[in-house]
Amino acid sequence: MLRFLKARLRQRTRTSEFPRGTPEFPDRFRGRPVFEPSRCGDCAACRARMPSDLLQITPAGRPVLDLGACLFSPEEAEACSSGAIRFTTEHAMAAGAREGLRSTTGEFQLAAALERKARALFGRSLRLRSVVAGSCGGCEAELTALGNVVFDMARFGIQFVASPRHADGIVITGAVSTNMRDAVLRTYEATPEPRLVIAVGACAINGGPFRGSPEVGDGVAAELPVDLWVPGCPPHPLTLLDGLLRLLGRLPDPQARRAAAETTPNKR
């Protein structure tokens, strides 16, 4: 007992201050990418060098950044030799609509809160069911991390449950492999309405690194209506938490956050 108490004291309280304060990331952290049109020389050299579909060209010839396709690899930024694409350390990226992840400037339409009735239902207690469907296991590792003492999503009333019958929504990771397609649809069917669908990671959004493989369906969009899109490969736990809290309308507005940041220094 004494040893236990000693260990407990030594471990201290490690829960992150999030969503209060501004989270800190190491300088090399690759968060939300930005695109600076003024630096783009229209040389189109990036198209051959880009290992993902991060940068797409519209029929009108305008470059569009697609966060949903981003694999957050250093090569994607380097595909532009004049430095028009770069990664910031900003973690907030989740969008409520697939279109919200596309932008010509790097300003994205982040997720808005659910309408009032849904918020009254889910706002203080959200039960989710995880369905893994053709992933590498990386997104699931970060979903699991949401339950650890640092990120501790349970303090917001968010929990993963053992049956779709107990769930308010499903979280889908992976590109939807042929062998999992049926299980994805049946889990969705088994979730009582109203229900949310949350697509987590590049694979679930557009196939990720496996895009184009005959064994996967290039994401969940073709199968189910999605309420929240969380980009990343895999998304950082704070990107996930930020998206969930945005959806639930539980995120303090940016001004309050900034004010809080000035008064409470964030623990690492």
Add this chain to the structure above:
Amino acid sequence: MSRFDGLGLRNRRSIPWAAVPEEPMSGFRESVVSAIRSGWRMVAYFGMHEGSETTRLVAVLARDERGELGATSTVVGDRYPALTPECSELHYFEREIAEQCAVTPEGHPRLLPVRRHPPDHASRPRPAGAGVHPPYAFSQVAGHETHEVAVGPVHAGIIEPGHFRFQAHGEEILGIEIMLGYQHRGVETLLEGVERDRAVLIAESIAGDTVIGHAGAFCSAVEALARSRKTPRAQAIRGIALELERLANHIGDLGAIAGDIAYQPAAAYFGRMRGECLNLLMTVSGNRYGRGLVRPGGVRFDIPPEMAKEMSERLHGLREELAPVANLMLDNASVQSRLEGVGVLSARQCLELGIVGVAARACEVPRDVRHDHPYGLFRFAHIPVATAWAGDVLARSLVRWLEIQRSVDFVIEQLAGLPRGEIRVECAGLRPSELAVSMVEGWRGEIAHVAVTDDRGRLRRYKVVDPSFHNWSGLAVALPGNQISDFPMCNKSFNLSYAGHDL
């Protein structure tokens, strides 16, 4: 004198494809069977397209105590006599060959699919209706008071998909069959077809918790085929990242085992400390799993002196915090009694099934690529091989704890003495018509990649063997006799990858 002397095949060395013997089936069989009986072990055994009607079977074997690798091959039509009846460790490889290449190993005792997908490395075009598999023929136990329990593919927690079918008598497991393939994404075919910049991102996504391990194996295979030499600094940074990955996962596994027996303090503390190791990888690479770091020719990110110092300080702090928690857990009588004697894998079963990694070392089979087939940093700096003997959940936990301690010390030591030099060199195109084998001791065990190039230097066949491919069979044989309620704990003590297996 070994059968494969003169071939000169070693870990991360490339040899001319023409040097790989092509034997008639009888000679191939004799070579493989006699090698395995005299202490060799199968690393990779796969088929590749050859001509319009035939498939070439390639076997890559290892002799661990001498650090040697061997290879041989044979050409078959649509069937051949299975080798499994003589060498049980080939049973899963031959199931895979049957599925990928549409070649039937006749006389295989249990020829079930591995991943349930249409043949993607077959010589002949897919017959109509291919890909529609007959229902998986689970073995069943009949009798009074016996029953069947089906679990998955969607699990109760946040777990990758797999289907487990238990045959049970009351709470006692009589048998289990594990049906996988739900995560099949067609990794090998993708790697064979895409540009190198994209291929390395796919290699990082073979198993998302083994980014450094699989990217390291991929890049080393490419480097061997391109005759590219990494600098000592690049090798050191790769070695540091590999051990950080091992630390994160081993610490997380101890926490998960504690969680499964409801020992919450250790589950919470280890869970948090796992994150500290991921954050160290993020400091170096910008990603918590080390994505973006390992690239052909070296590494993308340097560890400058001030970063090395900061990382070292954080690791010292971690070392101080780890020991009290590990002792709290592993010295606790109620924890010991819960873990002891559960999920036992014997050394004999381990050898018969070709088990690798932590699961092998926990039953005193000291297989460790870092020691047996040293490469990169591990040729100059050695980590002792950690073993235990009981082969149960406790032994697998102890091996992890021993490895955690050794890896922390190792990383601190390496950070203090990083060699000078460049971190990345140009990696040229691949040499035509060669074969390279690249092995890494990932945190789960031996990762093996085999690459064969065609006469224009393109990848003709890329074979990936994740340690999970070997070890799922180990979990299945360790379970009978245990309670169904102990399954999660046994499963966690192996902690195998679904994605790495399913590819």
